[in-house]
Amino acid sequence: xxxxxxxxxxxxxxxxxxxxxxxxxxxxWWVQPVVTVSILTAFVIYSTxxxxxxxxxxxxxxxxxxxxxxxxxxxxxxxxxxxxxxxxLIHTPQWFSPALxxxxxxxxxxxxxxxxxxxxxxxxxxxxxxxxxxxxxxxxSGETKFPLIMxxxxxxxxxxxxxxxxxxxxxxxRAFHQPGLGWGxxxxxxVLVVNATLLWLYSLSCHACRHLCGGQVRSFxxxxxxxxxxKFVTPLNAKHMxxxxxxxxxxxxxxxxxxxxxxGALTDYKLF
Amino acid sequence: xxxxxxxxWRGDATGGDFENYTVAQQxxxxxLDVIHRIQxxxxxxxxxxxxxxxxKCGSCAAEINxxxxxxxxxxxxxxxxxxxxxxxxxxxxIIRDLVTDVSFNFAMAEKVPALLxxxxxxxxxxxxxxxxxxxQEFRKCxxxxxxxxxCHVIRDHEENKxxxxxxxFFIRYAELEMHPLDTNDRRDLIREEMGLGYCNITxxxxxxxxxxxxxxxxxxxxxKERVVDAQYDPIAWLGRKIRRKTKRTASEAAVQxxx
Numbered sequence: 167x168x169x170x171x172x173x174x175x176x177x178x179x180x181x182x183x184x185x186x187x188x189x190x191x192x193x194x195w196w197v198q199p200v201v202t203v204s205i206l207t208a209f210v211i212y213s214t215x216x217x218x219x220x221x222x223x224x225x226x227x228x229x230x231x232x233x234x235x236x237x238x239x240x241x242x243x244x245x246x247x248x249x250x251x252x253x254x255l256i257h258t259p260q261w262f263s264p265a266l267x268x269x270x271x272x273x274x275x276x277x278x279x280x281x282x283x284x285x286x287x288x289x290x291x292x293x294x295x296x297x298x299x300x301x302x303x304x305x306x307s308g309e310t311k312f313p314l315i316m317x318x319x320x321x322x323x324x325x326x327x328x329x330x331x332x333x334x335x336x337x338x339x340r341a342f343h344q345p346g347l348g349w350g351x352x353x354x355x356x357v358l359v360v361n362a363t364l365l366w367l368y369s370l371s372c373h374a375c376r377h378l379c380g381g382q383v384r385s386f387x388x389x390x391x392x393x394x395x396x397k398f399v400t401p402l403n404a405k406h407m408x409x410x411x412x413x414x415x416x417x418x419x420x421x422x423x424x425x426x427x428x429x430g431a432l433t434d435y436k437l438f
Numbered sequence: 439x440x441x442x443x444x445x446x447w448r449g450d451a452t453g454g455d456f457e458n459y460t461v462a463q464q465x466x467x468x469x470l471d472v473i474h475r476i477q478x479x480x481x482x483x484x485x486x487x488x489x490x491x492x493x494k495c496g497s498c499a500a501e502i503n504x505x506x507x508x509x510x511x512x513x514x515x516x517x518x519x520x521x522x523x524x525x526x527x528x529x530x531x532i533i534r535d536l537v538t539d540v541s542f543n544f545a546m547a548e549k550v551p552a553l554l555x556x557x558x559x560x561x562x563x564x565x566x567x568x569x570x571x572x573x574q575e576f577r578k579c580x581x582x583x584x585x586x587x588x589c590h591v592i593r594d595h596e597e598n599k600x601x602x603x604x605x606x607f608f609i610r611y612a613e614l615e616m617h618p619l620d621t622n623d624r625r626d627l628i629r630e631e632m633g634l635g636y637c638n639i640t641x642x643x644x645x646x647x648x649x650x651x652x653x654x655x656x657x658x659x660x661x662k663e664r665v666v667d668a669q670y671d672p673i674a675w676l677g678r679k680i681r682r683k684t685k686r687t688a689s690e691a692a693v694q695x696x697x
Contacts, residue, residue, distance in 0.1 A: 178599050180531025181451040183538060190504030190523050280639055280659055287638045294590040297642035298505050298528075301594035308591065308636035315635065318670040321663075373655070377663035385618035387566035403655065 188300040195296035202289035205411070209418055213237065213269070216421050220263035222428040223421075224250035225354065227345040231434055233354045235424040236361055236417050237265045240333050272330060272417075275323035280373045281410045283317060321374040331365050338362045344436075354427060354434040361420040364413040371402035371409050439463040442514065443521040444472060446484065450534045457481075458521070463514055469524065470498050470509035473536075485535035493648055496582030500536050501525045506584035506646045527587040540583050542592075546603045550610050551627065555619040569618045575656060576613040578649040579606065585643035585653060591636045602633035605643035605653045612657035615664060625668040634661055 189195070216223075216237050224241070225233040226249040234241065234250050241250040243264035244257045256267060276282050287293050292302035309317050338358035343349055369375065380396025383389045402409070426432035442463045445456045459476045470488055477484050489495040491510045498509040503523050514522070530538035555563060585605040586592065592599050603611070611628055614620055628634045639662075643653045651657075667674045 178542075179596055180539065182528055182530070183449060183454060183526035183532030183535075184447050184501070184528050185456070185525070190501065190525060192503050192518060192520075192523075284639050284641050284654075288640055293638060294594065294640065294642070297588050297640075297645050298501065298593075301590045306591065306595045306598065306636070308633075308638050310633070310635035314638075318662075318666045321666065321671065373659045374663060377660060381660050382664060382667060384616060384620070385566075386568040386572060387618065393568060 189296075189298055191296070191298060195299055199289040199292075199295050202285045205415075206286065206289070209414060212418055213421075216418075216425070217265040217269055218263055219425075220245070220261070220265075221247075222425045223247070223265070225424060225428045225434065226250070229427065229434065230344050230346045231341070231352065231354060231427070232343060232345060233341050233358065233424050233427065233434065234337050235421045236334055236337075236358075236365075237269065237421050239337050240268065243267055268330075271323065271326040275320075275327040275369075276410075276414070278317050278320035278323055279410065280320070281406050320372075321378065324369065324372055324374045324378075327365075327369045327372075331362065331369055334358070334365060335362045347436075351437045352434045353437065354423065356437070357420050357423050361413075361416050364409065364416050367402065368406070368409040368413040370399055371404075371406040373403060373406070375399055376403045439465060442472070444476060445521045445523045446473075446476070446536070447525040448481075448484070448535050449532070451532055454532075454535075456523075465515075467514045468510055469500075469502055469507075469512045469514060469517075469522065472514060472522075473509060473524070485533070485537045487537050494580055496580040496584075496648075499527060499582040499584045499587065501527060501587075506587045508582060508584075508648050511648060527583070529587045529589070529593045530583075540586075542599055543581070543583050543586060543604070543606065546607050547610075549603070549632070550607060550614070551622050551624055553614055553617060553620050554622045556621055563619055565618060569616075572616055573613045575651055576609045578651055579609055580649060581606065582648060584646045584648070588642045588646045589637075590640070590642070591633070591638075598633065598636060601631060602636050603628075605637075605658065607632070608634065608637070608661055609651065609653055609657045612661050615661065623668075625665050628661060629665045629669060634658070634665060637662075 216235070223235040223238040224247045225231040226247070238250065240252045241264045242252055242254055242256050243262060244255045245260050245262050246255070246264050258264070288295055293306065294301045309315055338355065338361070341355040341358045342351065344352070376396065376399045379399050380386065380389065380392035383392055386393035386396070423432070427434045440463060441460050444459045444461065446459060448454050448457045459480050461472060461475055470491060473484065473486055486498065486500070486509070488498040488510065490497070493508055493511040496508070499506060500509055501507070501524070502509065502512050503517065506527060509524070524536065526532055526536045527538045530540050530542060533539050583606060589604055591602050592604060611624055611632065614622065615624060637658055639654055639658060641654045644651070644655070647653055
């Protein structure tokens with residue numbers, strides 16, 4: 167038994183009451199972890215498959231379209247399909263998938279995100295699987311040691327995330343111009359716009375963003391502009407979970423759509 | 439109304455077990471009412487803490503059907519059909535029946551460095567409304583300690599009590615760190631001795647808070663980000679060096695009056 171160092175003596179290790187069982191909860195607490203594992207696993211499997219495909223990620227002039235999958239944008243490898251590449255190119259062998267150069271940034275942003283941390287600590291690591299359900303591990307050091315102490319780099323992935331959002335917004339705007347046909351709106355442009363919007367909402371609702379906008383100041387009265395920013399992102403922050411799931415699912419659906427159109431399995435209908 | 443079976447854990451530090459009490463359910467009752475009726479009829483020696491019966495004192499915190507809840511705010515008709523299980527808070531040592539020794543929390547409260555304002559200016563201290571509103575949420579805490587009870591860092595790992603303040607006190611630290619008149623810098627203390635890094639933000643504290651304080655989003659994560667500012671962000675560190683902006687730690691401030 168050890169006493170906590172303060173004038174109020176506390177005996178640690180005293181006998182606890184109640185039965186020694188993992189949980190007494192009677193509700194279906196396991197549903198949420200099961201859903202989380204299912205969706206995240208499906209996303210990881212799909213995105214890994216898509217990242218290694220190295221084809222059908224760009225719908226170009228042959229289809230009178232300019233649509234690129236978010237998994238491959240910005241396309242900075244020399245192995246990029248003609249028309250998909252950006253101005254800056256890194257020399258890579260032809261078999262090398264351009265997605266592998268860039269996916270670390272959005273992946274890192276989501277992996278270190280406070281909301282996803284909550285979800286995968288619960289669902290995958292069972293630490294704990296649900297509230298008032300026993301932790302599955304005998305010892306616990308949280309985020310105090312390597313590798314989990316690296317979660318503190320989240321704000322740097324946030325900065326990179328903003329760059330990616332700007333580039334995907336540029337892709338969405340570019341998609342309104344259809345090579346050989348002029349300007350117009352297709353299902354594909356709507357998909358890219360919705361994808362970019364959801365990614366912006368996910369980034370701007372991020373806890374690190376809220377902190378950097380104004381959360382870090384001691385006095386709002388002395389920083390009125392930062393207070394305004396903070397007041398703008400705080401309601402978004404309350405919806406961070408919704409934006410996290412919506413943007414995750416939609417970014418995969420966007421890749422599916424571009425892939426289907428690029429492979430010729432689907433026609434990108436022009437709306438007007 | 440139908441009878442209801444209450445499975446109540448009875449015992450003390452030497453051991454205990456569930457005892458079943460079947461009582462007639464009455465309309466509009468909360469769990470604490472039924473516990474009181476059992477005390478008045480079947481088990482006058484049943485120990486439980488209570489005071490206000492209005493969800494404002496936090497005394498009657500217990501675990502109902504496995505989840506930390508206030509007995510006075512849990513309506514019987516909102517619980518699922520079948521026996522209702524009532525147990526003491528798991529994280530704290532048992533005294534008797536539903537009463538636990540929560541003095542761990544008082545020891546952690548003593549460790550919080552107090553507000554340290556600068557010397558009073560000639561026209562007095564002034565706080566603006568936006569700064570007052572910011573800390574208002576944290577002052578709703580009724581100290582029921584259910585957030586401490588549900589936090590797996592100490593619920594499932596007793597050894598962490600030595601170096602983990604817990605959600606209730608992270609609220610207090612956040613309130614002080616966001617106070618415009620405070621001159622202490624508690625970030626090192628929070629990281630090194632209060633164990634903020636042990637929190638893996640699973641948000642159970644927020645889920646059980648009877649005052650609906652957004653403990654994780656508004657207190658713990660902002661504190662984590664402030665610790666990143668102080669400890670893990672090289673750009674923030676460089677900025678402080680260039681601007682020669684240094685803050686005193688809580689221990690420095692404690693021995694040296696504010697400038």
